[in-house]
Amino acid sequence: MTQDRDHDVPVRIGNCSGFYGDRLSAMREMLTGGELDVLTGDYLAELTMLILGRDRMKHPDRGYARTFLRQLEDCLGLAVDRGVRIVANAGGLNPAGLADAVRALADKLGIAVTVAHVEGDDLLPRCEQLGLGTPLTANAYLGAWGIVDCLESGADVVVTGRVTDASVIVGPAAAHFGWQRTDYDRIAGAVAAGHVIECGTQATGGNYSFFTRDFPDLTALTHPGFPIAEIHADGSSVITKHPGTGGAVTVGTVTAQLLYEIGGARYANPDATLRVDSLELSGDGVDRVRIAGGRGEPPPPTLKVSLNSLGGFRNEMTFVLTGLDIDAKAELVRHQLESSLAVRPAELEWSLARTDHPDADTEQTASALLRCVVRDADAATVGRQFSSAAVELALASYPGFTSTAPPGDGQVYGVFTAGYVAAEEVPHVAVHADGTRVDIPPPSTTSELRPVTEAELPEPGSFGPTRRVPLGVIAGARSGDKGGSANVGVWVGTQGQWTWLAHTLTVDKLRELLPETAELPVSRHVLPNLRALNFVIDGILGKGVAYQARFDPQAKGLGEWLRSRHVDIPEELL
Incomplete structure (x- = not known):
């Protein structure tokens, strides 16, 4: 060979x-x-x-x-x-x-x-x-x-x-x-x-x-x-x-x-x-x-x-909330569960996904998902003690109570740095x-990694009427994890679209379109040869993939969420 x-x-x-x-x-x-x-x-x-x-x-x-x-x-x-x-x-x-x-x-x-x-x-x-x-x-x-x-x-x-x-x-x-x-x-x-x-x-x-x-x-x-x-x-x-x-x-x-x-x-x-x-x-x-x-x-x-470490133990329960009064149902079960825990875990996080639709023609599309995630150094605190307390509410909580999984033990989770x-x-x-x-010897010559001077942007274009449509009509994106941070690369196919994108999709605009990033450090990097912008969002993934800080722990869908947000795009670029 x-x-x-x-x-x-x-x-x-x-x-x-x-x-x-x-x-x-x-x-x-x-x-x-x-x-x-x-x-x-x-x-x-x-x-x-x-x-x-x-x-x-x-x-x-x-x-x-x-x-x-x-x-x-x-x-x-x-x-x-x-x-x-x-x-x-x-x-x-x-x-x-x-x-x-x-x-x-x-x-x-x-x-x-x-x-x-x-x-x-x-x-x-x-x-x-x-x-x-x-x-x-x-x-x-x-x-x-x-x-x-x-x-x-x-x-x-x-x-x-x-x-x-x-x-x-x-x-x-x-x-x-x-x-x-x-x-x-x-x-x-x-x-x-x-x-x-x-x-x-x-x-x-x-x-x-x-x-x-x-x-x-x-x-x-x-x-x-x-x-x-x-x-x-x-x-x-x-x-x-x-x-x-x-x-x-x-x-x-x-x-x-x-x-x-x-x-x-x-x-x-x-x-x-x-x-x-x-x-x-x-x-x-x-x-x-x-x-x-x-x-x-x-x-x-x-x-x-x-560097990977064992961070402790993690568990979660997801409650299905169907029909009317979603917010009130979520408030009720949250209060009940937190009040019933003999020991409060070191971390207890709630998130409500409003996947429900009004006047839905299927039960699934009439339902929202309320997720409770707990983490603690003690396995028992987030084990059956937590999940059984959630299940014990089944006949005493909101109407239509159901959850997506039976009670279970906590699982080890990792932390990346x-x-x-x-x-x-x-x-x-x-x-x-x-x-x-x-x-194999180390390199004989090295250079400290420094940011480049931002590339010169194209001259702002003069565009006509706009239409409010998803950004993804003209822009592609790919996103992924970088430890506890994530990147979102966004690109377009024509020079006109690039002129518009480079002047429109600023850090402030990204924060507006992705509210989860509003309080996080965000940097923007301009790549004119690729007609692309790359955004790095620090801390959005907590302590890394295994920590599961978000329901999308590797940020693979972050770019597609951005593409789905509606913006005013010049009609001539569509």
Whole structure:
């Protein structure tokens, strides 16, 4: 499975996983659907590290994504036959253990492969020394050069722990072309390509705002194909997919994914900082979008550290309120439940979702949902003591009393925080198939991450009559979680629409449209090349995904809520 280096031919890097639990058949689909040089998979997320941490507590020899092994059992021989190398961060908290498991699997299957791994990201034993507290997991986001070293040593399969999502793509590209560590523009271009394909089918029509417009036959989205990045020696790329697969690759689908879970115009990675505002997108044929113009800068001097802790115990009850007097019913049951609790939990939160409609023709559409969430360090306080107290009100509360679930015990919840550690404090080790250990040095040149000077806005347009319609008539959006914060990227398709959007959708306007953000810090970042704005909303997700501060704990629907809000849009732009 070795490859000759040819700088005139792009390296074709496919993706077969966007998260732990993604489509199990994707590895086989990618290996049989067309030509590939490298197949990658992203199995890790902030929440996944917590899940793997709890798995490791029960089984110290685990802590990795076991579905990756199931995929390899089916596909390892196929990859060898086709000369496709595999790079994945499925090692999670135990990359050495996963590497051993892959070797054992290959022996069982009678397949000769060399397996290497990358480690050093796990900082848990040194947390106190590094000032990181006492978390359950503590993993620094490593870069791509350990992967490069493993591939250059001849590895057919490379598994890593917590590297950045893009690193599993940057590493194969850098190894293929022989890039140097100061080739910042090239590395940044690969970071952009990696950021687009690391979330799998989100680049090919999944979770896409304009799906009804761009996929009038919705059966085209039944089984979207996974994406491929054809990366060139200069760092530019073409995003595509195997022919005949579902979904589509368009400038819109690529724009949406570029905006996913980013901050400002500088997108920091351990090997280079990508200037997102430098990227230029253009069509390159059917299901082909070119990403060019990427500029890179030295990486920041620190590495981000994913810190997951067990925050305590959590429980919830949801009451169904039907018909008339919804507010009074909610007030009654809230007073009754709080008065009946022998011990008040440390956190007790109520939220009323007015999903009811007047004069509704079904009982469900006549009903609202009242949700009570409790958290406490003591399991008993939020366990049966809480949920049984709620159920005991069944014959003594509002008319039509019902709830959505029986009483149950509280469940452990997690808390995510981000730490930062100087890059030179974090070991980065490539472990070859023969056990040779190679220390990967930190970057020799770094640059503090600073906000860019806001891009110049287009001259305000002179538009005619307006019509009050949802913002989403002309604007797409993609949103997601960044620890306890969330981002919402918003883009439009024409220059006229961009002129209007850039001057209309201010921070104040966003707060007006999304009242939940009114008291939170919000920053706006302008990306003219993408005709896009990115908003970062600090604190809207509380203490991270596992904390479940909102009913949408990962903020995946936040952008679609924004698109649904009505604004006055010039008719000529509709």
